[in-house]
Amino acid sequence: MLVALARDSDKVGLAVPFIVFLTVFYIAAHFAVRKFAPQADPLILPLAAILNAIGLAAIYRLSPKEFGPAQVTWTLVGIALFIATLAFVRDYRTLARYKYTLGFIGVGLLLLPMSPIGKTINGARLWVGVGSFAFQPGEIAKVCLVIFFAAYLAERKELLAIASRRIAGFHVPDLKHFGPLLVMWSLSLAVMFFEKDLGSSLLFFTIFLAMLYIATARIVYMAFGGVLFSIGSYIGYETFSHVQQRVQVWFDVFDQRYIQDEGYQLAQSLFALATGGLFGTGLGQGRPDIIPAAHTDFIFAAIGEELGLLGTAGVLVCFMLLVARGLRIAMRSRDDFGKLLAAGLIISFAVQTIIILAGVTRLLPLTGITLPFMSYGGSSLLSNFILIALLIRISQDISGAPAPAETSEILIGGRG
Amino acid sequence: MERQIRRVGIGLIVAFIAVFAQLNYIQIFAAERIAENPANSRALLREYSIKRGDILTLDGERVAESTATTGRYKYRRTYPLGELYGHITGFYSIVYGKTRIEASMDDELLGDSGVLSMQEIQDKFLGGGDQGDDVRLTIHSRLQEAAQRALGNNKGAVVAIDPQTGEVRALWDNPAFDPTPLASFDAKEAKVYWNSLDPQSPLSPLISKATSRAYPPGSTMKVLTAAAALESGQYTPKSTFPDPDAIEPCSKTNNEPPCMPLTNQSLTNFTHRACTGTGQIDLFTALRISCDTTFALIGLDIHDEIKKMAEAVGFNEPLQFDVGTEASTYPDVPDDNAPFRAYAAIGQGDAAATPLQMALLAATVANDGEVPRLRLVREVIDSGGGIVQRTDPETTGQAMSAQTAQEITDMMVAVVESGTGIAAQIPGVKVAGKTGTAQTVEGQNPHAWFIAFAPADDPQIAVAVIVENGGSFGSEATGGAVAAPIAKLIMEADRQIRGW
Numbered sequence: 001m002l003v004a005l006a007r008d009s010d011k012v013g014l015a016v017p018f019i020v021f022l023t024v025f026y027i028a029a030h031f032a033v034r035k036f037a038p039q040a041d042p043l044i045l046p047l048a049a050i051l052n053a054i055g056l057a058a059i060y061r062l063s064p065k066e067f068g069p070a071q072v073t074w075t076l077v078g079i080a081l082f083i084a085t086l087a088f089v090r091d092y093r094t095l096a097r098y099k100y101t102l103g104f105i106g107v108g109l110l111l112l113p114m115s116p117i118g119k120t121i122n123g124a125r126l127w128v129g130v131g132s133f134a135f136q137p138g139e140i141a142k143v144c145l146v147i148f149f150a151a152y153l154a155e156r157k158e159l160l161a162i163a164s165r166r167i168a169g170f171h172v173p174d175l176k177h178f179g180p181l182l183v184m185w186s187l188s189l190a191v192m193f194f195e196k197d198l199g200s201s202l203l204f205f206t207i208f209l210a211m212l213y214i215a216t217a218r219i220v221y222m223a224f225g226g227v228l229f230s231i232g233s234y235i236g237y238e239t240f241s242h243v244q245q246r247v248q249v250w251f252d253v254f255d256q257r258y259i260q261d262e263g264y265q266l267a268q269s270l271f272a273l274a275t276g277g278l279f280g281t282g283l284g285q286g287r288p289d290i291i292p293a294a295h296t297d298f299i300f301a302a303i304g305e306e307l308g309l310l311g312t313a314g315v316l317v318c319f320m321l322l323v324a325r326g327l328r329i330a331m332r333s334r335d336d337f338g339k340l341l342a343a344g345l346i347i348s349f350a351v352q353t354i355i356i357l358a359g360v361t362r363l364l365p366l367t368g369i370t371l372p373f374m375s376y377g378g379s380s381l382l383s384n385f386i387l388i389a390l391l392i393r394i395s396q397d398i399s400g401a402p403a404p405a406e407t408s409e410i411l412i413g414g415r416g
Numbered sequence: 417m418e419r420q421i422r423r424v425g426i427g428l429i430v431a432f433i434a435v436f437a438q439l440n441y442i443q444i445f446a447a448e449r450i451a452e453n454p455a456n457s458r459a460l461l462r463e464y465s466i467k468r469g470d471i472l473t474l475d476g477e478r479v480a481e482s483t484a485t486t487g488r489y490k491y492r493r494t495y496p497l498g499e500l501y502g503h504i505t506g507f508y509s510i511v512y513g514k515t516r517i518e519a520s521m522d523d524e525l526l527g528d529s530g531v532l533s534m535q536e537i538q539d540k541f542l543g544g545g546d547q548g549d550d551v552r553l554t555i556h557s558r559l560q561e562a563a564q565r566a567l568g569n570n571k572g573a574v575v576a577i578d579p580q581t582g583e584v585r586a587l588w589d590n591p592a593f594d595p596t597p598l599a600s601f602d603a604k605e606a607k608v609y610w611n612s613l614d615p616q617s618p619l620s621p622l623i624s625k626a627t628s629r630a631y632p633p634g635s636t637m638k639v640l641t642a643a644a645a646l647e648s649g650q651y652t653p654k655s656t657f658p659d660p661d662a663i664e665p666c667s668k669t670n671n672e673p674p675c676m677p678l679t680n681q682s683l684t685n686f687t688h689r690a691c692t693g694t695g696q697i698d699l700f701t702a703l704r705i706s707c708d709t710t711f712a713l714i715g716l717d718i719h720d721e722i723k724k725m726a727e728a729v730g731f732n733e734p735l736q737f738d739v740g741t742e743a744s745t746y747p748d749v750p751d752d753n754a755p756f757r758a759y760a761a762i763g764q765g766d767a768a769a770t771p772l773q774m775a776l777l778a779a780t781v782a783n784d785g786e787v788p789r790l791r792l793v794r795e796v797i798d799s800g801g802g803i804v805q806r807t808d809p810e811t812t813g814q815a816m817s818a819q820t821a822q823e824i825t826d827m828m829v830a831v832v833e834s835g836t837g838i839a840a841q842i843p844g845v846k847v848a849g850k851t852g853t854a855q856t857v858e859g860q861n862p863h864a865w866f867i868a869f870a871p872a873d874d875p876q877i878a879v880a881v882i883v884e885n886g887g888s889f890g891s892e893a894t895g896g897a898v899a900a901p902i903a904k905l906i907m908e909a910d911r912q913i914r915g916w
Binding site: 210215259260267268270273275276278286290309313320323324327330336339340343350351357361362363 | 417418419420421422424425428429431432434435436438439440442443444446447448449450451453455456457458461462
């Protein structure tokens, strides 16, 4: 972990004090894990640190004076928050007690940008600002809402899973149990309509749907959710010209009509990745600075240009390993709340990663959202550090016995 | 719950694998195709981070240079002398690409020519900045200025060539354009200026008339016709021809030459009268006073020979040059269209020539019948001042014998001494020349031409001048009145500059 950090950073001449601070903080984080959760999963923190270090190197390379140092500072704050979370949340089950408080905070944070202190940046109103300080409350809301969902679903799962009637051969739960799904759908639509933030809207709805499925094992919720999702997408497409643009650009990014305007950013992202090829141009040798927002949503394309497919594949493997470890924790957790919480956290992490990676590689229409641990942005970093702290906390209490070989081998490709 | 988590997990892993597959596609399989999209500015940015070499005149005047900027493109191209060299340097524009020397010498200017000089090897090891090589033209700045001055406000073109080396010493057309605004990084500024140049029109100032517009050459073509006649062995300067007012169409009552076959149109002399009034004219006199009927008859007689010589001088294919040229035309006229053979021989009908081609014709006569290879670039110089590349004079063949060339020279001297070209006389210098007054479309004034070289006995400079539609002389214009004085000014300027 430290080697990766030092090596990547050296190449761009990361200021020595920052390396020292980061090293000290990560070592502190490591000892915090040893002290507060000695039985915890040993891979989560190093994987996050590697991703974070690569992201820092890329941001430093793009903006050594402004965003680089700021991101280091946010990382240090994030690690401090990570340690604090481990120290204060000694038993994750206590979180379930505050589920409604956290739920309200989550929804409140989510809707905060619609209030007068909200700020519109790059067309999306998902910021709140006080003076020059801007924050994306949606990132923190994500963690709060996952805790709420986990507690709520753990409590109600039997009830929600009861199939009281049969429709077209399916066991279908009572209609009133579709209520929560509809509420969540409305909330997602509200985010989409009022904050014009497709990425977050998609993310929240997907997390909830996946958790509902895990809790109840009812495919019918997934099916109904899928229908709701289609309706929501249709409404979005019909209502917002920028949604239509995104889809058109996705189909035809190199079309002369879009390439210099709406499609410019995505085209530049693809040019960056294509220019990188297998080995990349080498750190500092490419021109990722041409991509608008290279340091935030498009950090992955910037890495792809200078480190090539080897770099992007490496990053992808780290994300996959982290997700696999998270799922392993979720499966081994001994109580429903722990399972749902770990699953929700890691799914939110994974879905967010996939949404932006699929967007910048043109696998799916682009929806702006940050890449966890790598993109520039304080809110995103802090929430992800809290997220892995909670995962580590849950992993402390999983069944001590080694995992059955087949699952861990499949998911993590060997015992790490 | 484990089962559901595992299923969701498998879904997520599949999504990650899809991203990985897509990355392979973008970064490996389709990488080249994607990266080559013209909207990918990376290659351009790399190019603009190189200090592109300067373009210099023969005498060291800087006509294109790169200046450092603070923007995202490191160097900007400027052309300190504006439109004077626009048609020579061309432009180097982000929006409109590269033209002329900026295009043909692109590799050298970017330092990419494959020739590594000691200086460049040293730079590579010591990490010196990326710097291209300078290109030195064959153009002499003072002659170029003289050409611009001499043509004045007339629309037209001037080409001056050193006949012994083929080096082009002046190449000016009016109207011209200033390449600097086109090289602007402000796309809007470039676009506004570009549109003001009427880019779609064949008459746009963006097009160099001198190299790329073929005009009817009129009587200047008679130099070629006369040379082919002498070279054929059938004629000498003393050969005599009938001298009618016009060549009438052949008919039952008039079927003895001279008559025009297969037509009901007569070919009238420019003056609408017989050239000498004596009923006879010899070839020498016919060229001196530019007698149309004489050359029309030669055209009818030896069309194929004239065409062959025209091609030896460069007609019917774009001239090889350091910038793009348009082909001049000496038409291939079949037997059943014979009148057009007569017209081609006097530079009308389907005959068309660029000013560069006509200058090359004069230079060929001046160079004892050997066609010099035209050149616009003298040498390529690296940042340390070392010469990386130098082009030596070449010839592209012998178009006529030295004797023919000498006989034509004598005739052309007579043109200036006592014929249609007396306005080109320079005291103390024997000038050889030929006028041309080329009919264009009905209702438009004729183009005034003059081709010349001097001194006739030791040629230093060969010149072609065209003034479109007679310039200020309008319908009264002739090559002798309008174009000859301009050619004279240029030859005088060259004499002053080089001291011959």
